[in-house]
Amino acid sequence: MNDTLSPGTIGRRQAAALPEQPPQLWKSVKPKKAYDAVIVGGGGHGLSTAYYLAKNHGLTNIAVVEKGWLAGGNTARNTTIIRSNYLWDESAAIYEHSLKLWETLEEDLGYEMFFSQRGVLTLAHSVSDVRSKKRNLYANALNGIDSEWLTPAEVKKLVPIINISEDVRYPVHGATYQPRGGIAKHDWVAWGYAKAASDLGVDIIQGTEVTGFDIRNNRVQGVHTSQGTIAAGKVGLVAAGHSSLLAELAGFSIPIQSRPLQALVSPLLEQVLNTVVMSGAVHVYVSQAHKGELVMGAGTDAFNSYSQRGGFHVIEHQMAAALELFPIFARAQVLRTWGGIVDIAPDASPIIGLTPVENLFINTGWGTGGFKATPGSGWVMAHTMANGRPHELNRPFALDRFETGHLIDEHGAAGVAH
Amino acid sequence: MSEISFSFDDKSYKGHPGEPMAAALLRSGLLTITNSTYHGRPRGVVGLGVEEPNALVQLVSGTMESMLPATVIEVAAGLAARSLTGIGALPDHPEEARYDKTNRYVDTLVVGAGLAGLKAAEEHLRAGREVMLIDDQPGPGGHLRQLGQELPPALREVLAHKNLTYLCRCTATGLYDQNYIVAIERRSDHLGNAAPANRARIRVWHIRADQVVLATGAFQRPLIFANNDRPGILLSHAAATYVAVHGVRGFRTAVVATVDNQGYRDALRLHKAGVTVQGIYDVRPGAGGPSVDAARAAGIPVRFRATVLDTGSNTAGALDNVIIRDLDTNETIQIAADLLAVSGGWTPIVDLATHIGIKPKWSAEHAAFLVSHTTDRLRTAGMLAGDFGGDDDPSVYFGPALDEEQSRHAYIDLQRDATLHELRRAVGAGLHSIEHIKRYTTIGTAHDQGKTSGMLTIGALCQLNALSPGDVGTLSFRPPYVPVPFAALAGRERGPLSDPIRITPLHQWHVEAGAVFEDVGQWKRPWYFPEPGEGMEAAVRRECVAAREGVAVMDASTLGKIDIQGPDAAVFLDRIYTNMFSTLPEGQCRYGVMCKADGIVFDDGVTTRLGKNHFLMTTTTGGAARVLAWLEEWLQTEWPDLKVYCTSVTEHIATIALVGPKSRQLLQELVKDTDLSKAAFPFMHSREATIDDIPVRIARISFSGELAFEINVAWGYARHIWERLWALGAGYGLTAYGTETMHVLRAEKGYIIVGQDTDGTQTPYDLNMSWVVSKKKEFIGKRSFQLPHLKAAGRLQLVGLLPGNVDEVIPEGAYITVHNAGPDEQGKTPHTGFVTSSYYSPMLGRAFALALVAGGLDRMGEDVVVPVGKNLLRATICDAVFIDKENLRRD
Amino acid sequence: MLYIPCPHCGLRNETEFHYGAEAGVAYPEPNTLTDSEWAKYLHIRANPKGWLAERWVHYAGCGRWFNLWRNTITHEIGPAWLPFTTKPKAPGNIGQEGPRV
C-alpha cells in the first residue's frame, strides 16, 4: 500500500523532533530612564539592529521596545523565503550582503535556526516572463550572485512533483534557480538575535508601546511609551506594519501603505518538496518546512489594514494556482491561515536611513519580502544609527529618493516578492 | 442495525453505516490506533469529533485525503484507511473527485444544530426570516444526539420549516468581515461505494448572512497528569457515548476523574451500560445537584478532593491502572481500571468568533472562556454564550502538582508530544506570552489546532505563575476551524478553468493552420505558423520575408480598443497623452504615448479621430484594462467637468493587419468602394469602406514600416474577411504571421513594445521620443520630467546594437559592460545597460538588437561587450532604426 | 471578502471592486510645486489606524468611482459618498467588545 501512497519517498515514518531550545533565552526587563539608543519595534529587524549596534559598534546601553510579544509581527508570520537574486544592483547588493550574513549566522550567534540552503526556484510561465527572468539572471551574474537557468525538464528533475506538462493553463517555460537561497525558522532567528543581544547587555522590553516622541529643536530626545518616557540619544524606528503611524507621531510623512499579506500551512506531510518554489505569474510560493508542513504564501489584500487578517478569496485563488503546478497537493489540507501587515513603498523597496528629525532613523518598506534581509537590514541600520550617516549599502534606499525620482522599482520584477 | 466491513491498516473490521469509524474500532477492541509522532508512544481514541488529537488516519479508499480524525469518518461500504503517526502522505496519482462551490445570501445563518442552535433557528423563522442552519454532525441535535436521544417534536418541526435550509456534515470553517462565512459540506464520503459518481465530494459554501448566530457548543477538556496519554484514557463524554450509544463493550472497569458534574453524568451512563465504575474522583471539596445525586443513588462511589496523578499500562501499552492522589493528604492509591474517563470542564468553541477579532472573556463560574458578544448582526447562543444547561458547577482545575519526572510524561498536546516539562522549560527560558510558549513547545500547531490543548496550556501557565486564565487570554485561533483539502478550495478552477482563456474570432482558423500559440495575459495569440517540418526560426524568417517582400497577414484583434466620445474628448486626450490630439484632423490617426503622474511611460498606441467628438484609442494587448481604468479614474475623480464617455470595444472590433508591398493590390481586389491608392488614402489616414457589403474601417497604420492596412471589422465578421483575404491571397503568396514576426518587423524599425523595451523606469525621452512630448500643453506626468533623477545625465536610453558576429542573436535581457571591464574586487562587474529586444533579421541578413544603454544616444559607434555565460559577445551601438530610415517603404 | 456598498448598485462583494487609496487627494497645479511638494502628491497617501476615507471603483459592476469610510482595524464599513459631494463625518468609535460586523 505504501508504494501507492508515497511519491518516490518513504511510507509511514517517525518524525524527527526539533532540537531542544536553550534553557535561557533573553531577559525581559523593565525600561531604564535613559539609553544611548532606543529601537522601536522588536521584530527580527529591530533585534538584529540592536545586536549589531552592540557587537559592531560597541553600543550596549540600548533598548529594544516592543509593543506586543517579541517578534510577534511579520517575523512570526512570514514564509521565510531567503534569496538574494534581485534585479537592481542596489537591491542585489543589500540582499546579497544579508545572505552572506545568513551563511555564518548560526555560528555567529551560537544558535540553531534551521537555516537551510535548499535552493529557490522562480518559475517563468510565458515568453515575456522568460525574458524578464533571464534579464534578472544576467544581472545577477554581473553582481556575483549565484543564479542559473533551468529548462522545464531540469525543473522537473529538481522538483519531481511539479507539473511541467504543456497542457496546463500556464505551462512552465523554465526557471531561475538560486542554489544558495532557502529558508530558516523565523521564531528562532528572532530569538537567536534576542538572546545574543540580551547577552551583550541590550535591554529587551516587551509589552511597551511607543506612543510619541520627545523632539526638541528638531532633535529627538526620547520616546513616550505606555510605560512612561524613556530618554534616548538616538532612536531607530524599525516597526514594520506601523512605521507610517510612528513617522506621523514624529511629525513627518512617509510613502508607506500598510496591507494584509496572508500565508498558510498544511499539517505535517511526508517530504515531497526539497526546494523553495516561487511563481509570481500564477501566485505560488511554497516550501516544505523542517517538520514537514507545506508553507505557502498568498497575495496581499487590495486595501490598507491593520487587522492582521486577510480575505478568504485570496486563499482560494492561491489553492487553484497551487494545484495547477502541483497536482499532488490536491489531498493536502489547509490547516491554518493568517495574515501580517506589510508596509509597502511605491517602488516595493525598503526605506532605510535618516529622517527629517535629527538622530531619528527609520527602517521600513520591506513589504512582502524583508525576512531574508533580517541580518543585512540590522547591519546597515546599526551602522547608520551609530555613525549618523548611511552605510554604502543603504544609501540608495534613503527617504529622499522619492523627491529625486530615483526609485528602485522592484515591482516590475514581481508583484509580490517574497 | 446492518453491519458492513471496512478496512483499517489492511485489516477488516465490522461497523454500522454512519457511525464514527472510531466507535467501530473501539467496539472491535482496537485500543491502540497509532504511535505518537515524536515519542512513539501508543495512542488511542480520546474524543468524539474534530477535537480528536490521536486517532488520525489517512483515507486509502476514495480520494485518499491526507489526514482525518477517525472520530469524524463515517463507516461506509468500501471505506479503507490507514493509521498515521501524525504525518500524512500525498499519493501521486491524480485526485479525481469533484469539488464545487456555491454562494448563498440569507437573513440568518445559525452555526450549530444543537438545542441552542435549533431554538435560535426557530426564533428567526418565527420572525419571518429565511434561515440557514449548518452543523458538522451527520444529524441534528448536537449534544442530545451524543446522548442517543431523540429531538423534541417541536424542534423536529423547525427542521421541516419551508424557510429553513438545514445542512448536516457542513462545518463553518471561517467567519470573516461583514458576516461572511465559509463552510465546507462533506457530501459523499459517508456514502462510500454508493456515492453517485457525479456528486461533488465537498461543497464550499460562501454564505453572506444579515445575522449570524453562533451556537457551536463546547469541547470537553482533559486534565494534565503523568502518563495521561495511554490508550483507554478518554474524555468522559466521549467514553460514555461510545459505550452507551455505540455499544462499545471492551471496557470493564472505569475510573472517572472530574472537576464538574459532567463527570457524574458520564459515570452514570457508563454504569448503566454495564461498566463497573470504581469511583468518581472529584477535585472539589463537595458537590451537589441532580447529576451528583443520580450517580450516588446508582451506588457509584464518590471521593472528593482527589484526582488522578498517574497511570500504568499493560504490556500492550494500554491503560491498566490509575493512581489517585488525595489532594489534602497527598496520599496515593492505585486502582485497576481499563478506562479512565476524564472530565476537565468544558471549553466552548470560540474559534469562529476569534476569527474576526472578538476577544473571549474568562468566566470563573463556568471555568471557561465565553463569547457573549452581541450586536444587531452577530449573536452567540448555548454553551458558547455561557448557557451550560446542566448543574455543572466546575472547578477551575487543570491537573495535580507534578514533579519533574512526572511532568516529562504529562502531555499537554498529544499530537505534538508536547509535555508539561517542555512548557516549564519555556517559562524557565524567560517566556511569558502564551504565543511564545506555543512556539517554543509547538503546542496547538497540529491537526487539531489546540482544540483541547489550548486551554490546558493556559491552565498550566496559570498554575506556574499564579495567574487567572483571564490574565493569560486565549490562544489566537485562525481559519479554517478544521483542515480543508486544497482540492476543495480550488474547486472547479483547475486546468483550463483555472484562469479564463481569451481568444479572437480567428482563433479556430489559427488552430487549423497549425499555429503555435503564446500566452499574452489571458489571450492566446499565434506566435508563429510553422509549415510542416519547419521550426520556429525558419518559420519566422519565412514570415518576415513575406511581409517585407510580398504580403502577409496577422490577427491583431487582441489590441485594446477604447471608444472615446463626447464634446471634450479631444481636450481629454491632450491631458492623457504626452502629445497633442486636439489638432488631429478627423479621419486621421496618430501614435501616442501616455505616462503615469511619475513621468514613466505606461502605455502607447495609435488613436484615430473618427469624428469631431469621437476617437478610437488602441492600447497594448496587456494594457487594455489598465488604460481604461486609468481614463475613467481621471474623468470621474479629477475632471468631472469634462464630458467624455469611454467604452471598451476590444471584443467588438477585430483587427486584421495586412502588411507588405503587395498589400494594397490584394486589398483593393476586395474593397470596391474606396480608392486605396497612395494619393487617395495617405499614411495614417482611416476610411470607412465595405467588403462584401460588410462595413469595415481601414487604416493606413504600420507597425512594421511596410505598406500596411489595418482592417477593423465587427468581431463576428472577422473570420469571413480573413477567409476572403486568404482565398484571394493565394495568388499573392499571402502568408500568415504571428507575434514573433511582428516583433522582428517592429524592432527593425526601432518601434518599442511597452513592457519589453521599457521596464517601468523610462520616460519618453529615454526612448528617444522627445518628438512625442508636447511642449505646448500640460499632460499627466509632465511635472515629473523636472525631477533631478529623471533629467540626470547617464540615464538608460534606447539604442540599436549590431553584434560583431552577424549570425549571433544576443540573448534578450543580457547586460552590456564597458569594453574589457571584468569583475571588481567584490566580484561585481559594472554594466552600462541591457538588451531589450534581439532577433535575426532576414532583411538585414544579420542579427540585431535594441538596448537600453546609459547615455546611449551619445555613444553611437561605440563598441561594447555583452557577457553571456563564459562568452564575451561584442557589439556596436547604433541608431535604433535599422530599416528604411527615410520611411519610404510604408507608402 | 468585504461587503462594500456601491452607491449605485448596493452591497457587493469586494472582488467586484478595485481600491484607490486615500480619497480627496486633488491633482495639484503641478507647475507651482517644489519637487518635494510634487513628490508628496505622487507618493504620500494617508495610512491611518482607524477610520480611513478611501476610494473604490466598482469595476466589475457600474464602473463608477466613489468614496467610503472604512475602519482599518476592524474593517467596519461606514458611509459611502460620491466624488465632489460632501464628505460625511467619520463614524464614531467602536465598542470595547470588538468589531461590529
Ligand SMILES: Cc1cc2nc3c(=O)[nH]c(=O)nc-3n(C[C@H](O)[C@H](O)[C@H](O)COP(=O)(O)OP(=O)(O)OC[C@H]3O[C@@H](n4cnc5c(N)ncnc54)[C@H](O)[C@@H]3O)c2cc1C
Ligand atoms: C504572510 C507573510 C509572508 C512573508 N513571506 C516572506 C518571505 O517568504 N520572505 C521574506 O523575506 N519576507 C517575507 N515576508 C516579509 C517579512 O515578514 C517582513 O518584511 C519582515 O519580517 C519585517 O521585519 P521586521 O522585523 O521589521 O517586522 P516585524 O516582525 O513586523 O517587527 C515590527 C515590530 O514592531 C512592533 N511595533 C509596531 N509599532 C510599535 C510601537 N508603536 N511601539 C513598539 N513596537 C511597535 C510590532 O509589534 C512588531 O513586533 C512576509 C510577510 C508576511 C506577512
Ligand SMILES: [Zn+2]
Ligand atoms: Zn456599482
